[in-house]
Amino acid sequence: MLQQDYSFLQINDLINSNQLAIVRWIALAGQLLTVLIVYVGLGYELPLLATLGVILLSAAVNIGHLFYNRNRARMTNHEAFVLLSFDTLQLFALLFLTGGLTNPFAVLLLAPVTVSASLLTLRYTFSLIIMVALLASLLSVYHLPLPWGGDTPHLPLVYLIGLWVALVLAVAFIGIYTGLLTSHARYVVRALSDARFNMAQEQQMLSLGSLATVAAHKLGSPLNSITLISHELEELLDENADRAELAKEIGALKIEADRCRQILAGLNEDANQIDQM
Numbered sequence: 001m002l003q004q005d006y007s008f009l010q011i012n013d014l015i016n017s018n019q020l021a022i023v024r025w026i027a028l029a030g031q032l033l034t035v036l037i038v039y040v041g042l043g044y045e046l047p048l049l050a051t052l053g054v055i056l057l058s059a060a061v062n063i064g065h066l067f068y069n070r071n072r073a074r075m076t077n078h079e080a081f082v083l084l085s086f087d088t089l090q091l092f093a094l095l096f097l098t099g100g101l102t103n104p105f106a107v108l109l110l111a112p113v114t115v116s117a118s119l120l121t122l123r124y125t126f127s128l129i130i131m132v133a134l135l136a137s138l139l140s141v142y143h144l145p146l147p148w149g150g151d152t153p154h155l156p157l158v159y160l161i162g163l164w165v166a167l168v169l170a171v172a173f174i175g176i177y178t179g180l181l182t183s184h185a186r187y188v189v190r191a192l193s194d195a196r197f198n199m200a201q202e203q204q205m206l207s208l209g210s211l212a213t214v215a216a217h218k219l220g221s222p223l224n225s226i227t228l229i230s231h232e233l234e235e236l237l238d239e240n241a242d243r244a245e246l247a248k249e250i251g252a253l254k255i256e257a258d259r260c261r262q263i264l265a266g267l268n269e270d271a272n273q274i275d276q277m
Contacts, residue, residue: 122176
């Protein structure tokens with residue numbers, strides 16, 4: 001068929017499902033390694049079963065994500081936002097079990113926002129920034145104590161507020177700044193994709209125009225002959241011509257009709273060749 005689909009030239013989504021899954025597996029491996037080093041290597045009494053349960057839950061979600069997207073390479077912004085939101089909640093659960101904002105690994109709350117700013121639109125990134133700010137506020141008040149291995153130090157309220165402000169400002173700055181830069185890059189890539197799509201469509205229209213011109217030129221002669229023969233047949237019928245003369249004219253008419261059929265077959269082959277280019 002001549003009508004060829006060029007939609008593959010358009011880039012509607014830049015999120016690679018497999019790459020996001022790999023990033024999430026690396027994050028989970030880092031979390032598991034950190035918990036084991038702190039618990040086994042350093043001897044801190046962490047709530048091991050609870051922390052491992054949170055990590056295994058995230059691993060199960062990642063496996064489900066791989067099975068859900070096994071037949072497609074890309075995913076929508078909304079799907080990626082749901083996964084990053086889950087990762088943020090998973091980090092919140094781990095930090096709640098291990099000291100809240102007093103845990104040095106609280107800076108990892110920056111990770112989902114950074115990934116979102118790199119992949120998603122600013123609307124989703126703003127939503128994730130607000131989520132992180134709310135969860136950080138909860139962690140500053142509600143969390144299990146960090147196992148210091150001795151007397152638990154008393155951290156001043158001003159210090160805890162400073163931790164919260166620093167984390168929220170860092171999340172907002174990195175998310176907005178990275179999002180603005182990557183949104184411009186995505187705009188340029190999308191514009192180039194649209195230009196390629198439009199050029200392909202224009203080329204197809206030119207090909208159709210060329211075939212129409214060829215068809216009009218090639219079919220002009222046999223159609224004129226068919227018209228003339230039709231007029232002659234009308235005249236012969238009016239003159240009560242003999243059957244031999246009518247048979248001759250009808251034979252010529254059939255020949256011209258066969259010529260039209262051959263021309264159309266040739267044009268169909270030309271269209272198939274254009275489709276394969």
